[in-house]
Amino acid sequence: MEDAKRKGKEKMVESEQPLKKKNQIELDEEVAKQLQAELEKEEQIQSAKDRKLALDMAKRLNEEFQKSLKIAVAAKIVTKKASRQRMAVKQRQRQPSKTFLANQERRKMINFLKGALGVPEGMFTNMAYGRIKKLYSKEMANLKGDFTQRVEFERQMKERHDLNIQQPFPESEETTP
Structure with a gap:
């Protein structure tokens, strides 16, 4: 039984090798x-x-x-x-394109000049844009001058009217007996 207990537990002993040369x-x-x-x-x-x-x-x-x-x-x-x-x-x-705008402006000026001057449209057909613009500018200047004159005239008329309202109505001679 002792052999069964010691199984694999023995010490390993290495053999001594002779030294190399x-x-x-x-x-x-x-x-x-x-x-x-x-x-x-x-x-x-x-x-x-x-x-x-x-x-x-x-x-x-x-x-x-x-x-x-x-x-x-x-x-x-x-x-x-x-x-x-x-x-x-x-x-x-x-x-819109520039040509469209230029054509539109030209048409507007021609329509204004037709109305202001009473000229038929055929007159403007072969006319240069610069010439139409000069005519338009001239008419607009005249119109502005007329407008400022008209505004001044209306102001004067209003002042006269205001003066007449403040004064009593004059009695006409026909109404007095």
């Missing part, structure tokens, strides 16, 4: 140095590869960034240009 030790040291040198060389190569990969990746990322930056700048320029064009279109839609 001096040559074997030196050979082992040289091999270890060579292996160490190879490992260091491989590490240097790997770190150089890693650095090169890192530089390549950095260059590629920089190139991609520059491309995206150029695209962003181009997009911003295109967006600004498009918004300016949209604004110009909206402004043109809001305002």
